[in-house]
Amino acid sequence: MNVVMMTSSSSKSGGSRQALYLAQGLRDKGHGVTFFTPQGAELPGLDPGLDWRALPESRGQWKQAVEKVLAAHWDAGTPCLLQAFHNKAVKKAALWGLGWRKKPVVVAGYRGVVYSPHNPLPYWSWGIDFFLVNSRACARVLKRVGVTDKRIRVVYNGVPQERLLPERSSEEVRRELGLDMGGKPVVIGSLTDNKPNKGADRLLAAFSEACREERFQSSAHMVLVGVKPERWQQRVQELGISNRVSLVKKVENVAEYLQVFDVLAASSRAESMPNALLEGMGLGLPIVAASAGGVAEIVSGNGLLVRPGDTEDMAKALEQAVLDHEQRRAWAGESRKRFEEFTVKRKIERTETVYLEALANKELAMGRGGDSA
Numbered sequence: 001m002n003v004v005m006m007t008s009s010s011s012k013s014g015g016s017r018q019a020l021y022l023a024q025g026l027r028d029k030g031h032g033v034t035f036f037t038p039q040g041a042e043l044p045g046l047d048p049g050l051d052w053r054a055l056p057e058s059r060g061q062w063k064q065a066v067e068k069v070l071a072a073h074w075d076a077g078t079p080c081l082l083q084a085f086h087n088k089a090v091k092k093a094a095l096w097g098l099g100w101r102k103k104p105v106v107v108a109g110y111r112g113v114v115y116s117p118h119n120p121l122p123y124w125s126w127g128i129d130f131f132l133v134n135s136r137a138c139a140r141v142l143k144r145v146g147v148t149d150k151r152i153r154v155v156y157n158g159v160p161q162e163r164l165l166p167e168r169s170s171e172e173v174r175r176e177l178g179l180d181m182g183g184k185p186v187v188i189g190s191l192t193d194n195k196p197n198k199g200a201d202r203l204l205a206a207f208s209e210a211c212r213e214e215r216f217q218s219s220a221h222m223v224l225v226g227v228k229p230e231r232w233q234q235r236v237q238e239l240g241i242s243n244r245v246s247l248v249k250k251v252e253n254v255a256e257y258l259q260v261f262d263v264l265a266a267s268s269r270a271e272s273m274p275n276a277l278l279e280g281m282g283l284g285l286p287i288v289a290a291s292a293g294g295v296a297e298i299v300s301g302n303g304l305l306v307r308p309g310d311t312e313d314m315a316k317a318l319e320q321a322v323l324d325h326e327q328r329r330a331w332a333g334e335s336r337k338r339f340e341e342f343t344v345k346r347k348i349e350r351t352e353t354v355y356l357e358a359l360a361n362k363e364l365a366m367g368r369g370g371d372s373a
Contacts, residue, residue: 001355002032002080006055008088012042014275015112018134019043019085023050029036034069034311036062059088063096064307070105079104079359079366083132086110090122097127104366106358112157114138114272114293120145120199129358132351134273135294153354156297157273158347159339166256172262177223185221186322188288189261191254191276193226199267199290199309200224200232200345206267206314208239214320217244220322222265225257226250258283260327263321268292269308281339286331288317298342302334330351332366 005023009016019035020043025052026357029034034051036247037043044052053069055062061183064302082105084093090109097107109122109131117123122146123131139152166173174180179187192198203224211217222245224232229247236242248257254276258264263283264280266289273294277287287303289295290310299305304321306313321328340346 001027001352001359002034002078003083003355004034004036004066004069004080005083005085006036006089006093007043007061007085008038008092008289009086010038012040012046014084014157017046017275018112020046021085021158021160021344022351023047024160025344026143026352029348029352030202031352035252036066039051046101048143058094062092062276063162067096070100070103074104077104079106079362081106081108081328081355083108084110084128087117087273092369094122094125094127097129098125100127102366104362106355106362108132108355108358111138111142112272113142114270115207116141116145124145130354132354135297137297138272154356155347155350156342157275157278157346158342159275159278159282160344163279164255164258166259167253168256168308170259171255177221177248177260178262179221179246179321186219186262187221187223187260188265188268188318188322189225189257189280190265190267191258191279192266194228194231194251199269200227201235201267202237202309202311202314204232204235204241204245206311206318207245208241209311209315210318210322211241211244216319216322220244221246221260223248223257226253232282254279255283258285263288263303263318265314265318266290266295267308268295271295272296278339278342281335281342284332284339286315286321286335287327288321290314295302299336300338302331302338312356344361 023035036055037054039054084090093107106129109128112134114137132153134157139154152357192200207222225248232247236245264285264287271293277298287299290303290308292308304317306317
C-alpha cells in the first residue's frame with residue numbers, strides 16, 4: 001500500500017503528532033509513506049528517517065508537487081491514498097480530488113476537533129472519499145453539517161510507548177516542584193496551556209474552592225504543566241494557593257511530570273480526543289475531567305466526569321479524588337485496562353484496515369468502469 005500524507009500545520013501539536021505516529025506505524029509495517037509538510041515545519045525533525053517532502057511556499061503550487069508523487073504510483077497501475085491533515089490541506093484535497101475521480105487514488109480528509117467547520121464546503125465535496133475522525137463526538141459534529149455515516153470512519157488516537165518514558169527520576173522531578181520538603185501530598189496534575197479553552201483558570205479556581213476543606217488543603221498539591229508561569233503567578237496569589245501550586249512551562253517529555261501525579265485533571269470546554277488524558281491513562285492515572293466532546297469516551301470507570309465550566313462540580317470531584325485513596329487505586333487500575341484501546345498499535349491496525357478497504361473499493365469501482373461515488 002502506498003500512502004501520501006499532507007499537513008498544512010507547521011507545529012508539532014497533538015494533532016500533528018498523531019499524523020506522525022500514523023506515518024511511522026505504516027512505514028514500520030512495510031507500506032510506502034511520503035509525507036508533505038510546509039517548509040520549516042517541526043515534524044520532520046522528530047523522525048528524519050521518513051520520506052519527508054516540503055510543500056512549495058506558494059499554495060498554488062501544492063497540487064503539482066503532491067500530484068507528481070501520486071502520479072508515479074497511478075501511472076504504474078498501483079492505487080494509492082492521499083491523507084490530508086489540518087484545515088488548509090483538507091480544503092485543497094477536497095478540490096483536487098474532484099479532478100481525480102477517475103484516477104486510481106483514494107482521497108481522505110481528517111477532523112480532530114469538535115467545533116463545527118466555519119466552511120462546510122470541503123466536507124460536502126465528493127473530492128474526498130471519506131473522513132477519519134478521532135472520536136464519536138467529532139463524528140456527530142460532521143454529521144450535523146451534512147457528512148453521511150458512509151463517509152466517516154472513527155479511529156481513536158494512540159500513544160506510543162516512548163511518550164510514557166521519563167528521562168529523569170521521580171525524585172528529581174519532585175525536588176524541582178518542591179514536593180520533597182516533608183509530607184507527601186496527593187498531586188493533582190494537568191497537562192494544559194494558556195488558551196482560554198483549555199480551562200487552566202477554571203481548574204485553579206476549583207482547586208482554590210476545594211482548599212476551603214481543611215483535610216483537602218493539607219493533603220493536596222496542584223501542578224500545571226504547559227503554561228507560562230509568569231502569566232499565572234498573580235492569579236495563583238489572588239486565589240491564596242501559591243504555596244499549593246507549581247507552574248511548569250511547556251516541556252517535550254511530559255512523562256517526567258506524569259510519573260509524580262496521583263490524579264490527572266482537565267477542564268477544557270471543547271476536546272475531541274485529548275492526547276494528554278491518554279498519556280495519563282498509559283501511566284495508570286485516575287482522571288477528573290470536564291465531559292467536553294470526546295472526553296466521555298475516555299473516562300468510564302477510571303475517574304470522574306464533571307460538567308464543563310462548572311467550578312463547584314470540579315472542586316467536589318477533586319475533593320473526592322484526593323480524599324478517597326481506595327477509590328483512586330481502583331480508578332488507576334481501570335485506566336491501565338482502558339489504555340489498551342488507545343495504543344499506537346491499535347490506531348495503526350484500525351487505520352490500515354480502513355485504508356485497505358477504501359483502496360479495494362476503488363479498484364473494484366475502477367474495474368467496473370465507474371468511479372467511486
